């Protein structure tokens with residue numbers, strides 16, 4: 461992909477590190493630009509595996525190339541990049557990106573796919589953005605609107621979004637305590653923004669994922685005041701040699717507490 465595509469004009473301050481707001485703005489602009497590339501590619505190709513593979517490869521090439529130009533000193537972990545941990549081990553600043561999350565749905569032609577761009581500083585999530593181009597949604601950790609921490613209504617129960625292909629086994633334990641309605645969606649960013657937008661109460665996943673699947677969604681969710689943890693209540697891992705990420709729960713604090721009370725009780 462050519463470097464002529466619209467990219468942010470801001471660059472890192474050479475006298476010091478970019479601010480979190482600058483990093484969040486860069487994440488947003490690169491997620492948006494990568495999403496525009498994927499929309500164009502989608503419109504130029506027929507549905508199927510070829511579109512899926514080209515989407516993964518071309519989005520990766522564009523996004524990682526742009527990050528290297530804007531933040532040349534930073535390390536990058538991309539789903540489509542090298543899996544060798546040596547170049548990123550111990551990095552002070554590590555970008556974790558999924559150039560195309562929900563790639564099989566992208567190949568088929570639905571709207572449940574997105575672009576994830578996140579920054580981890582010294583092992584802690586610092587900034588991130590999620591673009592859902594086919595849904596016209598774009599959110600970043602610095603400017604996302606806060607979600608009110610409304611208490612759980614025990615009569616109404618909880619609406620929980622889950623993987624379309626791999627729904628979590630924990631649902632059964634929750635359904636024994638609350639009325640639970642599930643909303644199956646593809647792609648981690650799609651599910652997370654459904655929580656951020658207040659369309660559902662929680663996103664629950666178990667059975668595995670990778671850091672690129674949840675880093676940017678988690679950053680946006682935390683920016684909106686949501687709580688993001690593993691199902692045992694511990695923080696999500698970021699920057700490990702093995703990017704496997706076993707499970708997660710994303711919800712506003714009142715809902716997060718109510719769900720963990722059941723799962724840990």
Ligand SMILES: Nc1ncnc2c1ncn2[C@@H]1O[C@H](COP(=O)(O)O)[C@@H](OP(=O)(O)O)[C@H]1O
Nearest residue numbers: 560561562563623625646647648667668669673
């Ligand atoms: N059990 C599992 N093991 C590995 N990856 C998983 C997984 N469940 C979900 N994922 C990944 O998490 C992302 C969202 O999945 P889902 O839509 O099922 O919730 C997808 O990323 P990709 O589309 O980037 O591969 C998918 O591959």
Ligand SMILES: [Mg+2]
Nearest residue numbers: 558561562673
């Ligand atoms: Mg993914």
